[in-house]
Amino acid sequence: EFADDCIGAQATEKAAELEKGEVLLLENLRFYKEEEKGDKDFAEKLAKLGDIYVNDAFGTAHRAHASTAVIAQFFPEAKYFGYLMAAELDNADKILNGAAKPFTAIMGGSKVSDKIQLIESLLEKVDNLIIGGGMAYTFAKANGGNIGTSLVELDKLDLANSLVEKAKEKGVKLLLPLDNIVADKFANDANTGVAKTGEIADDWMGLDIGPETVELFSQVVAESKTILWNGPMGVFEMESFEKGTRAIADAVVEATEKGAFSLIGGGDSAAAVAKFGLENEVSYVSTGGGALLEYMEGKELPGVKAINE
Incomplete structure (x- = not known):
């Protein structure tokens, strides 16, 4: 009716x-x-x-x-x-309370500002914090690097540095990209290349993590027992810049097959896992982007x- x-x-x-x-x-x-x-x-x-x-x-x-x-x-x-x-609450609680170690959180997406509270909350819990996607360029710029025309939040440079310091204080291994797939324009048919982090040419932009980074991140993820993934590693919607996100998805699947618990945190991460046909190869894909973030930040929903x- x-x-x-x-x-x-x-x-x-x-x-x-x-x-x-x-x-x-x-x-x-x-x-x-x-x-x-x-x-x-x-x-x-x-x-x-x-x-x-x-x-x-x-x-x-x-x-x-x-x-x-x-x-x-x-x-x-x-x-x-x-x-x-x-099911959503049950799976989120597995991450928040008594997560098996090593616990790795993978943070991606465009803005550090969207994930500040989540990152600060996770620094109390995780062993490894991987940062990729657009937000990584704010960290690179804060470290004095050249990021070309990559996405950046210039008003968050001090914040990025303070998060790096907090991770050190808490004994959390913070992993940032070593290299990047760069392009001369924001388009699938752009000219592309690989540039070390902090060494991107002035008119170029980083749109994905590079091969060395893929290897480093994948290894850490594959050895984890608990994984929270929130945010892609690059512009995965474009085929030219999907490799990094795809590689991380494969590493999450590999860890899950070995017995790890993997939670994919809604939004773009869920879309990426769906694009690669891996929804059933991870432990749980959340349907709530904003709701999951707030729950993970310790807020009462x-x-x-x-x-x-």
Whole structure:
């Protein structure tokens, strides 16, 4: 059954008329601004449509919306996690609590600023922290290197250096790229070459990790017992710059085959693993990018808290 609205007479009527085994799909809740505002009255109207509340949307568990968090209070004795949500939390907890050593976190993606809290939280837990992707050029620049026209966050250079120092203090092995696949433009058909980290020519940009780095990172990953991967090593969407991400994916699979626990952290990492057809070769692929990051940072997710209270 389908209702043209998520609240109101038709939705209430159709919900009441459901037979055993039938499902009623409501119209998109976000057509109401009250959903994202976490409006209590709106949540109560939704709550009247059912007897039990099951939240299976881990991808929005970090948002305190009406349907993901506020509504749970109207089901004090009948609120539950769905199978996906339970699996997400279970697998995240394997990383957060009692991860087998050596524990390696692989951080990629474009910005250090998106991952600061996660990196700081992981420095308390990991043995190895691998940094690749666009964010690695901020570290290279902070170290006085030449990065050409590569992606960089100039206001985060001090932060990058402080993370390097923190890793040293905590005895965490921080691995940064040794070399890079460089290009003269951001395009699949660009002219490419290999450049040592910190030695990229002025008009060139780094778009993937280079062969020496692939070897170094792959070896560390293959010897790990617990792996968290969040963020690609390069612009894997373009065939010319997918090799680094592909190699790391293969190393994660190899470690998993040898008994390691591997969690792929949503977003681009999940897309990369899917692109290479390896979703079933790792321990778990998370569906929640932002939600997983916040959970890993040690934050309480509103959608989880609402069920546990």
